[in-house]
Structures are given as structure tokens and as C-alpha cells.
Amino acid sequence: MGKLKVSEIFKVGSTYEVLTKYKEVPVKALMKLLWVDDEGRLLGFDWGRTHLRKAFTTLEPVYIKLSPREYAQTQVFSNMGKELVLMVENFVDPPDFIRRRSVRVEPDENNPVMVTIEYNGKSITVPAKDISEMGVGVIIHRDEHRDFIDFVNRELENLRHEHHIEFKVKVHLPNLGTVEGIGKIRNLIGTGRDIYMRVGFELEFTRSELAKIRKYVMNRQKEIIQSLRMLE
DSSP states (O other): OTTOOGGGTSOTTOEEEEEEEETTEEEEEEEEEEEEETTTTEEEEEOTTOSOGGGOSTTSOEEEEEETTEEEEEEEEEOOTTEEEEEEEEEESOOHHHHOSSOOBOOOTTSOOEEEEEETTEEEEEEEEEEOSSEEEEEEETTTSHHHHHHHHHHHHHHTTSSOOEEEEEEEETTTEEEEEEEEEEEEEEETTEEEEEEEEOTTSOHHHHHHHHHHHHHHHHHHHHHHHHHO
């Protein structure tokens, strides 16, 4: 941000699109800017009539749209009463959850989506962290799945990042059955002792299987939004 003051970017009285995500579901609201504190880099918004306010917490960054290509990344400073106070941290490109081509959701912990990944004549089954029509994210535990992690590391070294590692993937959807297809690793992200792995779906699912995934995602999105409304 350099020497540029927050008040030179944000104008009191103007209305901004404020965004965050809750269980991977995007939540957007239009809010009027009431005041600016340059010293603390704070912005005070009127959100008295905003729905789904419980989504705006310190657990996820909150973004303010400045243009289609630029957003202000902030953290919640206060979310009590009729004002939402945000602290400006940085100016960034559109966040990933805004640019996604399909809706992504977190499954219900009490009714999980289980994912079976077959590799080298073996398999592991783990709960999905998130799922969309485009792919599924899972947490791989180093202690429990060391053999699988070693296999992936060997394959990545052999491929030298020229190709993707592909697996046969089975996704077990609550009340909707199991869908099967070919998945490829999109990324690997270390999270302490665990690894977050996102597997992308290849277009080898039948139309009926894709319909099952779509139905699950849309139903789960409705559940998440309803749970937010119940918190208000």
C-alpha cells in the first residue's frame, strides 16, 4: 500500500461488494462505508440489513471488491452490532473462490463424503475436505498414509513435473451412491504433519455420475446456507 492512505482508496458513503466464504461457499453482500481510520487501516461498514452475517468471522479473510481485477484483503476487526469493522491487510487479485468455475462445498462431518484412491495395486480411503464438479480435496495424514505419500513423491520425481499423476478415484456420496473416474493430482500443500491433496476429475464420468455430483454439491450448498440463516 506504500504511503497511500486508506481514505484515498475507500470513500465514505460509497457502497462496496464485500465477500468471504463459509464452508467453501461464497457469501457476498453490498455494504455502505460509514467511516475510515487511516492510522489503524480500519473500515467501518453498515451491515444492519445484511443477511448471513455469521459468515463474516476471523476464520476467513474478507475481501472488498475494488475492480474486477483488484480486491482489498482484510480481516474482521469487529463484527458486533450494526457495524462490520475490517482491517485492510493487502491488495490482491480476485481470490480463488471467486474465480472458480464451479461451486465447491465442505461435506457435513457427520455425513462425510469418502474418497477411495487406488494406486500401485493398493488403495486408501479418506474423507473429502471439499468437493465440486471439477474435483475433490482430501487430507492425507503422513503417519497413516506414508506408503501413498512415498509413492506420490517417487512418481513426481520420475515425471519431473512433465505430466500429471493419474489415479482411479471412487467418490462415495451420501444417499447418492458411488461415482468412479480417473483423477489427477492438481496440487499438494503441506499442512504441518499432513498434506492437502486436490484431485481433479477427468471427463470420464458418465453423465449420470456427474449429475450425482452436481446434485450433492447443490444440496450441500443449500444446507450450508440454511445453517447460516439459523445462526442469525
